[in-house]
Amino acid sequence: MADTESRVAHGRNNWPKRHGKWLIILPPLLFLLVFFLIPFAFALKISLADTAVRVPPFTDILSITPDWHIHATWNLGNFKYLFTDEVYGLSYFYSIKTAFFSTLICLALGYPMAYAIARTSKSTQSVLLLIIILPFWTSFLLRVYALEGIIRETGLLNSALLWLGVIHHPLQIMRTTLAVYLGIIYSYLPFMVLPLFATLEKLDHSLLEAAADLGSPPWRTFVDVTLPLSMPGVIAGSMLVFIPAIGEFVIPTLLGGPNNLMIGRVLWDEFFGNRDWPVASAVAIAFLVLLVGPIAIYQHYNTKQMES
Amino acid sequence: MRERVPPLLISVLCIGIAILYLPILVLIAYSFNASALVSVWGGFSTSWYTQLLHNDQILDAAWLSLQIGVVVSTGAVILGTLAAIALVRFRLFRGRLLLTGMVNAPLVMPEIITGITQLLLFVSMLNLLGWPHRGFTTIVIAHIAFCTAYVTITVQSRLQGADRSLEEAAMDLGAGPVRAFVDTTLPGIAPALASSWLLSFTLSLDDLVISSFVSGPGASTLPMVIFSKVKLGVSPDVNALASLIICLVGVCILLAGYLMRRADQQRLADAQMAEQDA
Numbered sequence: 001m002a003d004t005e006s007r008v009a010h011g012r013n014n015w016p017k018r019h020g021k022w023l024i025i026l027p028p029l030l031f032l033l034v035f036f037l038i039p040f041a042f043a044l045k046i047s048l049a050d051t052a053v054r055v056p057p058f059t060d061i062l063s064i065t066p067d068w069h070i071h072a073t074w075n076l077g078n079f080k081y082l083f084t085d086e087v088y089g090l091s092y093f094y095s096i097k098t099a100f101f102s103t104l105i106c107l108a109l110g111y112p113m114a115y116a117i118a119r120t121s122k123s124t125q126s127v128l129l130l131i132i133i134l135p136f137w138t139s140f141l142l143r144v145y146a147l148e149g150i151i152r153e154t155g156l157l158n159s160a161l162l163w164l165g166v167i168h169h170p171l172q173i174m175r176t177t178l179a180v181y182l183g184i185i186y187s188y189l190p191f192m193v194l195p196l197f198a199t200l201e202k203l204d205h206s207l208l209e210a211a212a213d214l215g216s217p218p219w220r221t222f223v224d225v226t227l228p229l230s231m232p233g234v235i236a237g238s239m240l241v242f243i244p245a246i247g248e249f250v251i252p253t254l255l256g257g258p259n260n261l262m263i264g265r266v267l268w269d270e271f272f273g274n275r276d277w278p279v280a281s282a283v284a285i286a287f288l289v290l291l292v293g294p295i296a297i298y299q300h301y302n303t304k305q306m307e308s
Numbered sequence: 309m310r311e312r313v314p315p316l317l318i319s320v321l322c323i324g325i326a327i328l329y330l331p332i333l334v335l336i337a338y339s340f341n342a343s344a345l346v347s348v349w350g351g352f353s354t355s356w357y358t359q360l361l362h363n364d365q366i367l368d369a370a371w372l373s374l375q376i377g378v379v380v381s382t383g384a385v386i387l388g389t390l391a392a393i394a395l396v397r398f399r400l401f402r403g404r405l406l407l408t409g410m411v412n413a414p415l416v417m418p419e420i421i422t423g424i425t426q427l428l429l430f431v432s433m434l435n436l437l438g439w440p441h442r443g444f445t446t447i448v449i450a451h452i453a454f455c456t457a458y459v460t461i462t463v464q465s466r467l468q469g470a471d472r473s474l475e476e477a478a479m480d481l482g483a484g485p486v487r488a489f490v491d492t493t494l495p496g497i498a499p500a501l502a503s504s505w506l507l508s509f510t511l512s513l514d515d516l517v518i519s520s521f522v523s524g525p526g527a528s529t530l531p532m533v534i535f536s537k538v539k540l541g542v543s544p545d546v547n548a549l550a551s552l553i554i555c556l557v558g559v560c561i562l563l564a565g566y567l568m569r570r571a572d573q574q575r576l577a578d579a580q581m582a583e584q585d586a
Contacts, residue, residue, distance in 0.1 A: 024390050024393050025394040027386075028387040028390050028411075029391075029394075029403055029410075031387055031453070031456070032410040032453060032456065034429075035426065035449050036422070036426075036453045037410055039422075039425035039426045042428040043425040046428050109320065109323075110324070112320040112321065115317055116313055116317035116321040119317070128321075130565055131329075132328070133565070135328045135329070137507065137510055138332070138514075138558065139510075139513075139514045139531070139550070141531050141534060141538070142554055143331065143332065145335070145542070145546070145550060146331035146332050146550065147331045148541075149331060149334050149338060149542055149547075150330065156334055185327075186328070193324070240416070244418055246418065247421065248418075249420050250517070267424065268420065271521075277428070280424060281428065284420075284424050287418075287421060291417075295416050
């Protein structure tokens with residue numbers, strides 16, 4: 001009884017204790033809700049509208065008639081258009097293909113790098129990690145630009161190869177598919193190395209020693225022990241390269257040629273060039289649907305790794 | 309005990325690091341090239357740097373980007389820290405899953421999608437509410453949204469490792485929860501806040517795609533100006549500008565890393581002291 005009374009008496013003081021946490025939760029929750037999540041709903045809405053010559057350049061989907069009936073006019077024409085004009089299908093396919101092979105090459109290069117770093121002493125590790133992380137944060141646009149200085153016709157690579165006598169005419173790398181691959185690998189390599197390092201560093205060495213004691217050759221130990229145990233890092237790193245690489249815009253625009261039509265570039269041109277916002281929204285929504293799978297895989301492995 | 313690292317692995321590591329750094333080093337070297345021809349070395353000169361000081365377009369864009377960067381990182385550190393506290397301290401609340409998702413999604417969402425959706429929101433809002441006008445405000449809001457995600461992840465891992473016993477002791481001694489947090493836990497995570505401020509600043513300073521979508525007429529950030537120049541090919545004044553930005557960003561990152569490292573060492577030392585006392 002007395003307990004209840006005191007609770008009532010302290011009811012006012014209890015308010016901040018019971019609800020005060022919402023003062024902490026709500027600001028970020030509401031901000032991200034309004035400015036990150038809800039925009040997707042707007043994109044979906046506008047993808048169902050028509051283009052119009054006005055500001056903003058699309059029609060309303062919902063209109064209210066004078067007798068207060070809500071009138072919805074949406075059309076799936078924009079999505080149908082994505083299937084009829086083959087440029088969209090081709091660019092989706094081309095983006096996935098480019099991202100897939102770049103991811104494989106990043107993995108082939110990043111795995112030994114991460115493995116080597118994980119094998120060094122703790123103090124060397126922190127220096128090497130810093131060396132890998134530094135470009136990861138350094139201006140993306142400027143790094144892509146810097147790469148142009150190496151691979152252009154009069155760049156360092158061609159000069160070196162000509163001087164060595166390996167080639168007699170400069171290689172045309174800029175504005176080719178090769179340049180796009182080089183750009184993606186160069187830009188996203190740190191994204192691959194860091195998660196791989198995180199799993200390889202935790203690897204239990206007694207397992208490797210046990211395998212060696214039992215007569216397993218090093219390559220067998222690698223295939224049977226190291227590789228399966230590092231799978232979470234392989235998947236996380238691959239997704240961190242694959243997902244942004246599909247949507248890459250800067251690299252195909254600056255380094256690629258007219259053939260390197262990646263979906264990011266198509267989206268950009270549709271938006272800024274053709275000013276067709278509804279079709280651009282439809283491209284973005286279709287692209288997002290395509291990404292749901294890879295993002296879900298990444299989140300799954302990421303939470304698993306966070307828990308362990 | 310660590311076994312010897314095979315030489316093959318070492319060479320792959322060296323090649324990888326060379327790939328990461330060579331273009332940047334070449335860029336910085338050529339920014340001191342006296343010749344206007346980008347492929348010919350014409351001697352050492354700092355003339356491209358002095359020319360930057362007379363380029364109003366670049367100076368205006370740089371000033372705009374710096375202002376945006378400061379506002380964005382401050383806002384993102386506040387929101388991101390609140391989100392991290394919410395996720396670490398309040399185990400169960402309505403919207404927890406939603407918040408977790410919204411904190412992680414910007415890290416993997418292609419920028420071009422985030423940019424286009426945010427622009428569509430801003431345009432619709434302007435139509436309905438008369439706010440916000442595209443430019444400074446919209447760029448700041450859009451940048452805060454993705455920087456908050458990075459801040460939350462950084463601070464979250466720090467808070468998870470933080471020892472709560474001091475905070476509990478302070479509360480036992482009669483301090484309110486906010487006071488107890490500010491006096492005991494906050495100093496411990498302060499380096500994480502400082503380093504995530506610096507990281508947000510570099511992310512904001514660097515962003516091209518999202519800014520291009522949400523910006524309006526007259527508001528061109530530094531990356532937007534650089535991008536329009538770079539599309540025309542390599543040029544010596546962009547080399548100078550790029551070298552400056554890379555150095556500024558590099559200093560921010562090294563400082564952020566140093567702060568985090570020192571905090572780690574401090575914590576380790578404190579733990580050892582506590583053990584000796586016990």
